[in-house]
Amino acid sequence: xxxxxxxxxxxxxxxxxxxxQVESWGQRTEPHIVDLLAFDGVGACSCKDWETTxxxxxxxxxxxxxxxxxxxxDMAKMAHKLxxxxxxxxxxxxxxxIICKHNQLARMSSSNYLTREVARNA
Ligand SMILES: [Zn+2]
Numbered sequence: 001x002x003x004x005x006x007x008x009x010x011x012x013x014x015x016x017x018x019x020x021q022v023e024s025w026g027q028r029t030e031p032h033i034v035d036l037l038a039f040d041g042v043g044a045c046s047c048k049d050w051e052t053t054x055x056x057x058x059x060x061x062x063x064x065x066x067x068x069x070x071x072x073x074d075m076a077k078m079a080h081k082l083x084x085x086x087x088x089x090x091x092x093x094x095x096x097x098i099i100c101k102h103n104q105l106a107r108m109s110s111s112n113y114l115t116r117e118v119a120r121n122a
Contacts, residue, residue, distance in 0.1 A: 010109040020106035034106040040079035043103045044072075050100040057098045058082055 008023035013033065021031040024047070038044035042058070055075075056066055061082055064070060087104040088094040099107070 008105065010105050012109075012113075018110060020102075020109060022102035022105050024102075032102045034103050036103070036106055036110060039076055039082070042079055042082050042084065042098060043106070045100045045102045047100055047102055050103065053095075054098045054100050054103075057085065057096055060096075061085075061098065 006025070008025060009021075009031075010023070011021045011031075013019040013021055018036040020034045020036070022034055022045075023031050032045050032047045034043060034045045036043040039058070044050060045054075058075060058079075059066065059068060059070060062075075062078055082098060085094055085096045085098050087097050087099050087101045090101070
């Protein structure tokens with residue numbers, strides 16, 4: 001049962017650079033894994049939204065039809081051409097998104113971390 005606050009936990013995966021565990025809103029015991037370095041820094045997630053909507057939108061950006069099968073390996077070779085399209089909000093999801101909500105949170109978390117590190121070393 002989701003908590004009323006709607007907040008989730010984002011944690012780095014120990015020993016793995018730019019990989020995050022993002023708590024699922026639905027299944028609190030099984031976090032999603034976000035790899036921010038995948039696909040030339042676009043990132044990938046273990047959630048269903050990434051596997052379906054985000055990946056389909058990545059194909060569309062590259063000019064492929066929805067039913068065209070492209071391996072992750074081949075997608076990775078072309079990922080530098082992709083433009084980041086954010087998830088948006090739960091109430092206003094961007095239909096063209098290639099970033100799922102878990103990826104969006106992981107990006108915010110990594111940005112916070114990097115900004116603090118830069119500030120400490122400035
Ligand atoms: Zn996700």
